[in-house]
Amino acid sequence: xxxxxxxxxxxxxxxxxxxxxxxxxxxxxxxxxxxxxxxxxxxxxxxxxxxxxxxxxxxxxxxxxxxxxxxxxxxxxxxxxxxxxxxxxxxxxxxxxxxxxxxxxxxxxxxxxxxxxxxxxxxxxxxxxxxxxxxxxxxxxxxxxxxxxxxxxxxxxxxxxxxxxxxxxxxxxxxxxxxxxxxxxxxxxxxxxxxxxxxxxxxxxxxxxxxxxxxxxxxxxxxxxxxxxxxxxxxxxxxxxxxxxxxxxxxxxxxxxxxxxxxxxx
Numbered sequence: 001x002x003x004x005x006x007x008x009x010x011x012x013x014x015x016x017x018x019x020x021x022x023x024x025x026x027x028x029x030x031x032x033x034x035x036x037x038x039x040x041x042x043x044x045x046x047x048x049x050x051x052x053x054x055x056x057x058x059x060x061x062x063x064x065x066x067x068x069x070x071x072x073x074x075x076x077x078x079x080x081x082x083x084x085x086x087x088x089x090x091x092x093x094x095x096x097x098x099x100x101x102x103x104x105x106x107x108x109x110x111x112x113x114x115x116x117x118x119x120x121x122x123x124x125x126x127x128x129x130x131x132x133x134x135x136x137x138x139x140x141x142x143x144x145x146x147x148x149x150x151x152x153x154x155x156x157x158x159x160x161x162x163x164x165x166x167x168x169x170x171x172x173x174x175x176x177x178x179x180x181x182x183x184x185x186x187x188x189x190x191x192x193x194x195x196x197x198x199x200x201x202x203x204x205x206x207x208x209x210x211x212x213x214x215x216x217x218x219x220x221x222x223x224x225x226x227x228x229x230x231x232x233x234x235x236x237x238x239x240x241x242x243x244x245x246x247x248x249x250x251x252x253x254x255x256x257x258x259x260x261x262x263x264x265x266x
Contacts, residue, residue: 013208021207022200029199036195037188044182052140053180054147057170058155059130060084062163080162081124084131087161088122088154097149101142119143120150130170140176147173 022029062080087093094116097103103111121134133151137143155167 018204018207022203025199025203029196029203032199033192033196036198037192040191041184041188044184044187048182049138050179051136051138051181052143052176052178053134053136054140054143054173054176055132055134055171056147056151056173057125057130057132058151058167059128059170060158060167061129061165081129081131083162084158085122085124087158088131088133088150089117089120090157093150093154093157094120096153097146100149100153101145103146116146119146133173135173136180144173144175 060081091113094113098111098116103116105111105115119136123132123134124130125132133147133154135143135147135150137146151169151173158164158167
């Protein structure tokens with residue numbers, strides 16, 4: 001009894017058996033992956049508005065004594081660039097941009113500071129004093145106008161607030177010709193991969209949780225006893241269950257006619 005209990009408490013996972021289970025359900029897995037990819041593609045193609053991104057770059061030149069330039073000055077200059085990033089994102093810059101371009105949100109209402117920040121991203125190029133201003137909008141022309149306007153207003157605001165020598169334009173905002181989001185190909189592939197993993201996971205979970213006895217190996221695995229022999233299913237199942245046609249029965253035949261001496265019957 002103790003040995004049987006120990007066997008029942010132990011869960012053995014055969015990797016080859018799991019692979020065989022997945023292979024036997026390969027068609028279902030493929031169908032789920034394809035269906036998930038198609039759903040993602042249709043949702044993004046029909047329901048998601050394409051976005052265009054326009055970028056512009058500026059460089060900020062701080063006043064400094066070149067003859068006495070030290071490593072601490074360079075470190076301080078790098079730290080100041082992070083301050084400039086926050087200055088570009090201030091309400092002063094966004095509200096002036098909204099007023100100058102008369103920007104509206106998707107509901108037709110005047111755009112707010114938060115709305116413009118959601119469209120705008122300001123980043124610093126690594127180990128440089130160059131800042132990149134990227135603006136995303138469904139209208140590529142409007143994205144370009146917003147990026148250039150934010151750059152011009154931010155340059156004046158930075159010079160007014162900080163002691164910098166100049167804020168120069170490195171690259172004007174481009175007119176985007178291709179959408180930046182959504183990426184139909186990438187998201188479709190990701191959707192298919194998610195469907196594939198999900199289908200495999202559900203099939204494996206269902207297989208591992210199924211502890212019903214189907215073969216003689218299952219008897220030894222779950223009950224801890226050996227089988228003496230097996231009986232083929234077709235040998236004892238009724239013929240109607242095995243798919244075999246039942247044997248034809250022939251009715252008894254009578255030869256000749258009834259005797260004339262019989263009475264009271266047929």
